[in-house]
Amino acid sequence: MSLSHGILGFLSYGNMTGYDLAKVFNSSVNFFWCAQNSHIYLELNKLEKQGYVSCEHIIQSDKPNKKLYHITESGKEEFLNWLSKDSSETVEKNKNAFLLKLFFSGEMKPEESIKILKKFIDDCQKYSDRMSSIPENISKNRDGIEDYKILYWEMTADFGYSYINLCIEWAKRCIQKLEVYK
Amino acid sequence: MSLSHGILGFLSYGNMTGYDLAKVFNSSVNFFWCAQNSHIYLELNKLEKQGYVSCEHIIQSDKPNKKLYHITESGKEEFLNWLSKDSSETVEKNKNAFLLKLFFSGEMKPEESIKILKKFIDDCQKYSDRMSSIPENISKNRDGIEDYKILYWEMTADFGYSYINLCIEWAKRCIQKLEVYK
DNA sequence: AGGCTCATGTAACCGGTTACATGATTAT
DNA sequence: ATAATCATGTAACCGGTTACATGAGCCT
Numbered sequence: 058m059s060l061s062h063g064i065l066g067f068l069s070y071g072n073m074t075g076y077d078l079a080k081v082f083n084s085s086v087n088f089f090w091c092a093q094n095s096h097i098y099l100e101l102n103k104l105e106k107q108g109y110v111s112c113e114h115i116i117q118s119d120k121p122n123k124k125l126y127h128i129t130e131s132g133k134e135e136f137l138n139w140l141s142k143d144s145s146e147t148v149e150k151n152k153n154a155f156l157l158k159l160f161f162s163g164e165m166k167p168e169e170s171i172k173i174l175k176k177f178i179d180d181c182q183k184y185s186d187r188m189s190s191i192p193e194n195i196s197k198n199r200d201g202i203e204d205y206k207i208l209y210w211e212m213t214a215d216f217g218y219s220y221i222n223l224c225i226e227w228a229k230r231c232i233q234k235l236e237v238y239k
Numbered sequence: 240m241s242l243s244h245g246i247l248g249f250l251s252y253g254n255m256t257g258y259d260l261a262k263v264f265n266s267s268v269n270f271f272w273c274a275q276n277s278h279i280y281l282e283l284n285k286l287e288k289q290g291y292v293s294c295e296h297i298i299q300s301d302k303p304n305k306k307l308y309h310i311t312e313s314g315k316e317e318f319l320n321w322l323s324k325d326s327s328e329t330v331e332k333n334k335n336a337f338l339l340k341l342f343f344s345g346e347m348k349p350e351e352s353i354k355i356l357k358k359f360i361d362d363c364q365k366y367s368d369r370m371s372s373i374p375e376n377i378s379k380n381r382d383g384i385e386d387y388k389i390l391y392w393e394m395t396a397d398f399g400y401s402y403i404n405l406c407i408e409w410a411k412r413c414i415q416k417l418e419v420y421k
Numbered sequence: 422a423g424g425c426t427c428a429t430g431t432a433a434c435c436g437g438t439t440a441c442a443t444g445a446t447t448a449t
Numbered sequence: 450a451t452a453a454t455c456a457t458g459t460a461a462c463c464g465g466t467t468a469c470a471t472g473a474g475c476c477t
Contacts, residue, residue, distance in 0.1 A: 058436070059336045066343035076456050086342055089335040096437060098458055121445045121456045140340060140347055141355070147337035148362040148406075153271040154241045155329035156395045158322060160268055161248035163388025165322055170391075173323075180330040205420045206345030209352075212413045213338045223405050224330075231394045238387045240464070258428050278465060280430055303428045303473045424476090431470075438463080446455075 060092055061100050061109075065136040068110060068128040070202070075101055076123065084194045085210070088184065088217050101126060109135050159231075167238045174228045174235075181224045188217050242274055243282050243291075247318040250292060250310040252384070257283055258305065266376045267392070270366070270399050283308060291317050341413075349420045356410045356417075363406045370399050 067073060067081055078101075079094040101124075104110045109132030113125045128136070155177065162170040191214050199207055249255060249263055260283075261276040283306075286292045291314030295307045310318070337359065344352045373396050381389055 059339055063339055066346075069343070069346060086339060089333060089338040091332055091334070093438065095458070119446070123456060137346065140344060141351060143358065144337050144340055145358070145362045147335060148359070148366050150273055151271060152273070153329060155326050156271040156398055157241055157245055157268060158326055159391055160395050161251070161318075161391070162322060163385070163391045164248075164251060164319065167387065169323060176325065176327070177330070180327045184330050203345070205349065208416060208420070209341055209343070209345045212416070213342050215412065216338055216409050219405050219409055223401050227398050227401055230397065234390060234394070238390070275466065277430070301474070305428060
C-alpha cells in the first residue's frame with residue numbers, strides 16, 4: 058500500500074524513471090521507508106496497469122535508453138485520497154522485532170543482553186550519522202518547491218532525530234538497570 | 240521470522256494452546272507485536288513440522304478439546320539462537336507509513352495536515368491508555384518468573400511510554416509550525 | 422433462545438525481500 | 450581491460466492480513 062503511494066508522491070513533484078526513484082528514495086525517505094529497486098520496477102508496472110502512471114520511452118545515445126514515468130490525473134486523485142485517509146494503523150499496528158527479542162531476553166545472561174543493547178546503541182549512532190546528510194539533501198532538492206512544503210520534510214527529519222535520541226537514551230537506561238544483575 | 244520466535248518464547252515459559260497464545264500476545268507484547276489468532280495456528284503447524292514444538296491432544300468434558308503445545312529441545316535451541324542473533328535490521332529497516340504520508344503532505348492544505356496530526360495525537364493517547372494496563376498484566380503473570388526477567392518486561396514498557404510521549408510532543412511541535420501557514 | 426467464552430482452523434491475497442540476471446555507455 | 454554509473458527487470462519466496470467458517474459447552 059505504501060511504496061506505490063510513495064512513488065506517486067515523488068512523481069507528483071516531477072517525471073522520473075525507476076532508477077531516479079530508487080535514488081530519491083534512498084536519499085530522502087530512506088530512514089523511515091526503504092525500497093529495493095526491483096520492488097520499485099514491479100510497482101511501476103502495477104501502477105501503469107491501474108492507470109495511475111503512464112510511461113514514455115526515451116531513446117538516449119550517450120546512456121542506455123530509459124522509461125520516464127508521469128503521474129496521471131487518476132493517479133493524482135488516488136495519491137490525494139491516500140494522503141487524507143486515516144492512518145491510525147501506524148500507531149496501533151506498530152511492530153518492533155528488537156523489543157520482542159528484548160522481552161524474552163531474561164532467558165539469556167545479563168552480560169549477553171548488555172552486549173546486544175550496546176550493539177543497538179551502535180546501530181542507532183550509525184543511523185544517526187547517515188541521517189546527518191538529510192539537511193544537505195533537502196537543500197539540494199528544494200528548488201522549485203515552496204517553503205511550506207519543505208516544512209514537512211523537516212518535520213519528518215525532526216521525528217527521526219528525536220526517535221534516535223530516545224532509542225539511545227532508553228538503551229543506556231536499560232544497560233544501567235542490567236549492570237546490577239551482572 | 241518473528242511471530243514464530245515469539246511463540247517459542249512464550250512456550251519456553253510453559254505449555255500453551257493456540258488460544259492461550261493469542262490471549263497472552265494481546266495482553267503483553269501487543270503494543271509492539273500484534274498477532275491474529277489465525278496466524279498463530281498457522282505458525283504452530285509450521286513449528287511442529289520443523290520439530291520446534293510438539294503437541295498433546297487434551298480431551299475435556301466441560302470445554303471443547305484442545306491442543307497443548309510444548310517446546311522441544313531443538314525449539315529451545317532455535318529460540319536461544321534467535322535471541323543472541325544480531326537484529327540491526329530493526330534500526331536500519333525501520334518503516335513508518337505515517338511519516339511517509341507526512342513527507343508528502345505539502346500537497347494538502349495545512350488545515351488538513353493539522354487535522355491529521357491531531358488525529359495522530361488522539362490515536363497515541365488511546366494507545367497510551369491501552370498501555371496503562373501493562374503493569375497490571377505484568378504483576379498478574381509474574382508468579383514463578385524471576386525478578387531479573389521481569390526487568391526485561393519493564394524495559395519494553397519503558398520504551399513504549401517514552402515512544403508514545405515522543406510522538407505526542409513531536410506532533411504538537413508540528414502543529415505549532417503549521418499554524419503559521421494556516 | 423441468545424450471548425459469552427473456549428477452541429481451531431482454511432483460502433485467497435498482498436506487500437515486500439532476496440537472489441538472480443542482463444546489458445549499454447563512460448571514464449580511467 | 451575494468452570499474453563505475455546508468456538502466457531494467459524476473460522468479461521464488463515469505464511473513465503477515467483479511468475474510469470466512471465451524472462448533473462445543475456454559476450461563477442467563
